[in-house]
Each structure stands twice: as structure tokens, then as C-alpha cells.
Amino acid sequence: MTGDDERAALFAAIESHGTEIRRVMSRAGADHLLGSGLTMQQFRVVMLLSQDGPLPHSELAHALGVSLASVTGLVDRLAARGIVERTPSPADGRVRLAGLTAQGLTLAEQVTTEGRTLLHTLLRAVDTEALRGLEQGLAALRGAIGHEGP
Numbered sequence: 001m002t003g004d005d006e007r008a009a010l011f012a013a014i015e016s017h018g019t020e021i022r023r024v025m026s027r028a029g030a031d032h033l034l035g036s037g038l039t040m041q042q043f044r045v046v047m048l049l050s051q052d053g054p055l056p057h058s059e060l061a062h063a064l065g066v067s068l069a070s071v072t073g074l075v076d077r078l079a080a081r082g083i084v085e086r087t088p089s090p091a092d093g094r095v096r097l098a099g100l101t102a103q104g105l106t107l108a109e110q111v112t113t114e115g116r117t118l119l120h121t122l123l124r125a126v127d128t129e130a131l132r133g134l135e136q137g138l139a140a141l142r143g144a145i146g147h148e149g150p
Helices: 003-026 030-036 040-052 057-064 068-080 102-124 128-144
Strands: 084-088 096-100
Touching (some): 040 057, 040 068, 040 084, 040 096, 040 102, 057 068, 068 084, 068 096, 096 102
Antiparallel strands (some): 084 096
């Protein structure tokens, strides 16, 4: 097997592992997600805001890959449910930021906690040597996208 063949096989294996891990992890927050009555797009807004803090609608639209009108509708529905609130941007009073309310923060934290608990359960089943390799690989991948580790 050539170096290129080995790399292609490794890429395919990593992709396959990632798909299965995402499938299992996506179910980790299912109880709170399903109980919330949110659509997947609404849930994506909640998780983006929990990670990035308040954002203008234009940044949400870009991150979600949808139109500004779609984001306005998503934020309207989330605001009506008390999950998101709009506030003026400190940098430009004409711009409104969408941010999570206390209720929205609680929902995001519940889902994140469930996911983290499952991740820790899975990682406890992996031996220390494999964990070292996983950490090194993930650190390299993180470096490739330009984000340094802790």
C-alpha cells in the first residue's frame, strides 16, 4: 500500500468513526431536545448562541446557511417561547443581537451536560494509550483549522 493509499484508507476510517460517534452523541441530548419542542434549526440557533454569545441576525444566517428572513422567523419563534431575546448592539444601536434568555441557557446547558456525560462514559472505556493517541490526533486536527489547544 502506498502512502497515498494508506492516507485514503485512514481518511475513510476516520470519517466512518466520526459518523458513528456523531450518531451516538446526537442522541445524548435527545431527551431535552425532544422535550423542548424545538425544530432542529431552532435548536441549532440555541446551540450557536450558547457557544458564541449574542449574535446579529446576519451572523446567524451565515452560520446556519440560511437567509436573513429565515433567521428572523427562527428568532421570532424562539423569542415568543422565552428562549431568545433581542438586545441592541453596543457597537451599533441600529443592529439587534439575538441572545439566550435564562431559559435558553438552561436548555443549552442540559443538552451539553448530557452530551458531556456520554462522552466521558465512552472515554472511560478507552485505555490510556489510545486516549493519548486520540488527544494527539485531535490536537493536530485542531491545529489544522487554526485553533490552538489549552
